[in-house]
Amino acid sequence: MTGSDYIGGPSYDVEKFREFGLLFGKELNGKWAVETGVNIAAANVIVRSGPGPEINVTRYKFEMLSFPVIVKYSISSFLYVNGGPLLDIQRSEKSTINQSGIGYLIGIGAQQYFNNVGIYLNPHLKRHAAISFDSSIENLTELGVQLGVAYKF
Numbered sequence: 001m002t003g004s005d006y007i008g009g010p011s012y013d014v015e016k017f018r019e020f021g022l023l024f025g026k027e028l029n030g031k032w033a034v035e036t037g038v039n040i041a042a043a044n045v046i047v048r049s050g051p052g053p054e055i056n057v058t059r060y061k062f063e064m065l066s067f068p069v070i071v072k073y074s075i076s077s078f079l080y081v082n083g084g085p086l087l088d089i090q091r092s093e094k095s096t097i098n099q100s101g102i103g104y105l106i107g108i109g110a111q112q113y114f115n116n117v118g119i120y121l122n123p124h125l126k127r128h129a130a131i132s133f134d135s136s137i138e139n140l141t142e143l144g145v146q147l148g149v150a151y152k153f
Contacts, residue, residue, distance in 0.1 A: 010050050012097070014062070017043040019144070023068070031074050035082075039066040063091040064099055064128070081108050088128045098136045101129035111150065118150040 021039030028034060041064045049056040070084040083106040090099045107124030124146060129139040 011048045013046040013048075015044040015046065017041070017142075019146075021066075023070075023148075025072070025150075033072040033074070035070040035072060036068060039068065040064075041066065060092060065089045065091060066103075066128075068105060070105060078110050078112055079108070080111065081106075082122065082124075083107065086126065086128065097138045097140075098132065098134050099128045099140050100134070101132040101136075101139075103128040103130050103139070107146075109146075113150070113152065116152045118152070120146075120148050120150055122146040122148075 019039055019041040021037055023035045023037035025033050025035040041062075043062045045060055045062045047058045047060075065088070067087040067089075068084060069086075070082050072080050072082040074080045084104065086103040086105055088099055088101055088103050103126060105124055105126045107122050109120055109122030109124075111118050111120035122145065124142075124144060126142040126144065127139060128141070129136060132139070
């Protein structure tokens, strides 16, 4: 087989994806707020080579730090939309795709405060390395839900 006989490419399976973070927010007025902080993401990645006489399987641990700068607009006392850039730094030692770069987040969420303590649910779309720090053209896209506890000082 020659290179022109191949159709397709490698496949990537992500297992046990998890993300934890700490965000700090500042209300600008009754409707607008800005949030920033740090998120740590980790997963197990399985890479299967493209079609050919042999299919090679490579496994590695994926780790990434994200530093978001998110603008939040309150539609009502409990409903909001949010979005903004992410600075992503991939920490994985062994990886075929580098996700370091500038990405973005867009979402819609709900929050409820009881005195100074609140809970929130934020379904969102994250696109990492939309502007990559290297020549990588592939990027990770997450469709997820963030569940959290908040405290107003």
